[in-house]
Amino acid sequence: MSLLIVGSVALDSIESHAGRVKDVVGGSAVYASYAASLFTRPAIVGVVGDDFPQTEVTSLKRKGIDTQGLERVPGGKTFRWGGRYAEDMIQRETLFTELNVFETFQPTLSPSYRSIRDVFLANIDPDLQLDVLRQVRNPRLVVCDTMNLWIDTKRPSLLKLLKRTDPVRKIDALLLNDEEARMLGDAASLAAAARSIARLGVSRRTAPARRGDARLHRTEPLRIIIKKGEHGCMMFGPEGVFAAPALPLAKAKDPTGAGDTFAGGMLGWLAGRALTPANWRRAILAGTAMASFCVEDFGVKRLRGLEREDFRKRVDELRAMMAVGKM
C-alpha cells in the first residue's frame, strides 16, 4: 500500500437533469480511492454501518483497494447524503444529511497503515484530520482537502492543521475550491487568497527531533491547489503558478465527488514518483482527467469501469487543449 486515504464513506441519493439514483456508494474516501486505484494500491480508512452492501466492499477490493481500515459499526447506519443539481450542474441543493455512524467516527490507524508514505486527508472535520496526522509515522507527502463548513465552523482547528508545527507530520498541500480559497484567504483575487493561505502554513519550527537541536528550520511553503470546477485548477507552489483547464463536458450527469476524484487521481499518480514541480503539474493533469470521467455518470459508476487506456486518451485530449507553440 502506497497511499492512505481517510475520509467519508456514504450512500448518496442524487438527482440531476440526467436522472436520479438512490443509495449509491459515495463519500470523499470512496471517490478518491477509486480514482487512485488506477495508478497505485490505496488503503481506505472510513466507517460504515450494517447497511453498507458487502458487494461494495468487494468492488473496492477488486480494484486493489485495501479495505481493512473500513470499520463496520454493528447496528449502525451508514452516512447518507441527498442532493439535487440545478441545470447548470454547479448549483446544488442538499436534500438531507444523515451523519449516522460518521458522527462519532474516530479513525484509528493499524500499525501497517501508520507507515504508509503518502497520505490523503479527504474532506472531514479538521480535528479528525489532525488526529490522523498524529498517528502517521514518517510520511513523505500529506495532502488535505477541506470545505466551507470547516472554514466557517472549525477555523481554529483548520489553522492548527495548516500551521505545520511538527516538522515530520505536516500538511504539504491544501486542496480547496475557489469559493473556499477566497473565504479562507480572505481576499477576492485567487492569487491574493493563495498567498495569504500559504502564509498560514509558515511556522517557526524546530528541526526534526533526531537532530537534537532546536534551531529554526525552513521547509517548503504550503502548496495551494484551487479547484475551479469547469474552469479547471490552479496550483500555487514554491516554483510558481500552474493553471490547468478542465475538459469541456457537454454532457455531465453528476458532479458529485469530482473534487475527491481529482485528489485521488492526483495522489494516485504521484505515489511512487518523485515530488518534483514537474511531477506536481503532471499529477494535476491526472486528477483533472479522472475528475472528467467522474462526472460522466452517477456516483462512481464511470470510475469503476475505467481502464488505463481511457485515462491516457483523456490526458492526451487535455494536453492538446493546452498546447501552444513558441512565440
Next chain:
Amino acid sequence: MSLLIVGSVALDSIESHAGRVKDVVGGSAVYASYAASLFTRPAIVGVVGDDFPQTEVTSLKRKGIDTQGLERVPGGKTFRWGGRYAEDMIQRETLFTELNVFETFQPTLSPSYRSIRDVFLANIDPDLQLDVLRQVRNPRLVVCDTMNLWIDTKRPSLLKLLKRTDPVRKIDALLLNDEEARMLGDAASLAAAARSIARLGVSRRTAPARRGDARLHRTEPLRIIIKKGEHGCMMFGPEGVFAAPALPLAKAKDPTGAGDTFAGGMLGWLAGRALTPANWRRAILAGTAMASFCVEDFGVKRLRGLEREDFRKRVDELRAMMAVGKM
C-alpha cells in the same frame, strides 16, 4: 494600415477599490486600438463630440493609430459611461450611460479603409456591425465582439450577422464572455453553448460571385472565443478546443476594457500572420497578456506606456503557467 477597428469611443468615469477617475478616454475601439498598436498599425473608426480632448487624438496617433476614421460631431458630446466595481472586481454597477453622439453613429468607411484586410467589429449594435461588414471590400479576417444587451434586444440582427450568407464578407470569429455564450447558445455548459453558437454560423451559401455558379460552398465553421475573465479564455475552433489561463493578478485596479484589450492584442498580433490554428492559439496568449496589463491601472494608462519587452516578459510568464512535460 493592416487592422480596421470599429467600435465605441468614450469618456469613462470609473470607481474601484483602487480609486476613481473621471472622464478618462475609453470605449471598445480605443482599448482595442491601443492594444493592437503594439503589433501593427490599426485604423480606428468611431465618433466623438467637441469635448473629446485633442490631446487624446494625438496620443492615439503617437502609437501609430490612424485616426482619420475618428469622426468629430460639431456641437456634439462624446459618449459617457460611469461605473463602480465591487471589491471582487467582477461585479460592477453602471452609474450612468450617456450615449450622446454615439446614439446616431453611422460608421462610413473611406475608400482606403474599405480595403483593410483584417477587421475587428468591436462591441456595438449588430446592425452597425452588419453595416460596416457590407462596406469592407475583401477582408481576410473579420472578428466581432458582442454583449448581453444585443443578445437580449437585437438577437435577429446578431443572428443575421453570424449567419454568414455572404461568402466574402463574413464573420470568422465571435468573441463573447461566458455568461453571454450561455445566453446566446442557450446551454449551461460552455462546450454545449459553443457548439450551438457555431451552428448559428452555418449557412448554405453560394460560392463567390466570380465563380459564376451557385453550388453550395463550405467554409470553416465560426470560431468561438469565450472570455472568462480571471478564469482565462477558451477557443472552440475547427481544430478543437484551446484553453488559456488568465494571469493571476493580485492587484487589479480597473477591469474596464480588458475584453476589448484582449481582442485588440489578439488581432494586432494576428495581423500580417498566417491564420493557422497554431497562430490563433498564440494570438490568444497575446490577447491574454495585453488584457493583464490593461487591468493594472485605470483606463488605457498602462497600455499607453507599454513596451514590446513588457509584453514579451508577460507572455513568458503565461507560458510558464501552462507548461507541463510529457506524461
